[in-house]
Amino acid sequence: MxxxxxxxxxxxxxxxxxxxxxxxxxxxxxxxxxxxxxxxxxxxxxxxxxxxxxxxxxxxxxxxxxxxxxxxxxxxxxxxxxxxxxxxxxxxxxxxxxxxNVKRFERALFYAGLLPPGMYVVPGEGAKLNKHGNITAGT
Structure with a gap:
């Protein structure tokens, strides 16, 4: 077969x-x-x-x-x-x-002795903010 x-x-x-x-x-x-x-x-x-x-x-x-x-x-x-x-x-x-990063004006405040090291600047209570929480361009 x-x-x-x-x-x-x-x-x-x-x-x-x-x-x-x-x-x-x-x-x-x-x-x-x-x-x-x-x-x-x-x-x-x-x-x-x-x-x-x-x-x-x-x-x-x-x-x-x-x-x-x-x-x-x-x-x-x-x-x-x-x-x-x-x-x-x-x-x-x-x-x-x-x-x-430290911003330019924060560095200037640090060198002027107005801002302690390691601190950052944030908007205060009276600052005018836009809807995203940022300082307005006019301010």
């Missing part, structure tokens, strides 16, 4: 080729989805940690999207601002748990 068995693998070969072609795209889509999710979590954490954060702070988490060729997504904090201080500068103490 003779038994001949043959398997037609052409369908498997074509499916395998198609999978290899689509794998980089699927990977980039997955990486981008994770990056956008991380950005959303970071924004909600900022809302919990900071009291009334300004829009520049909330929108400071940026994404470098992954492509089929790069295979890398990047989530980072904006390091430039058209006006004012860059978010990466004022968010670094909150992220890394360090003391904030």
């Amino acid at each position: 003779k038994v001949d068995v043959s398997i037609d693998t052409s369908a498997f070969d074509s499916a395998s080729t198609e999978l290899q072609r689509q794998l980089p795209y699927a990977g980039s889509v997955a990486l981008n989805n994770v990056a956008f999710r991380i950005r959303g979590e970071e924004r909600s954490a900022m809302g919990r940690v900071f009291m009334n954060p300004v829009r520049l702070t909330l929108n400071s988490v940026l994404i470098g999207k992954a492509t089929k060729r790069s295979g890398r997504a990047k989530v980072y904090i904006r390091d430039h601002a058209t006006k004012g201080t860059a978010p990466s500068k004022y968010l670094a103490p909150a992220v890394f748990g360090t003391d904030r």
Whole structure:
């Protein structure tokens, strides 16, 4: 008795080729989805940690999207601002748990002997604040 068995693998070969072609795209889509999710979590954490954060702070988490060729997504904090201080500068103490940098006028008060070392200046009771709790530009 003779038994001949043959398997037609052409369908498997074509499916395998198609999978290899689509794998980089699927990977980039997955990486981008994770990056956008991380950005959303970071924004909600900022809302919990900071009291009334300004829009520049909330929108400071940026994404470098992954492509089929790069295979890398990047989530980072904006390091430039058209006006004012860059978010990466004022968010670094909150992220890394360090003391904030001494401001120029605080340094001047320290050298004048009006501010003890290790102390910071905060708005007093009579200071006019905006809706985010910052001193108004007019003040």
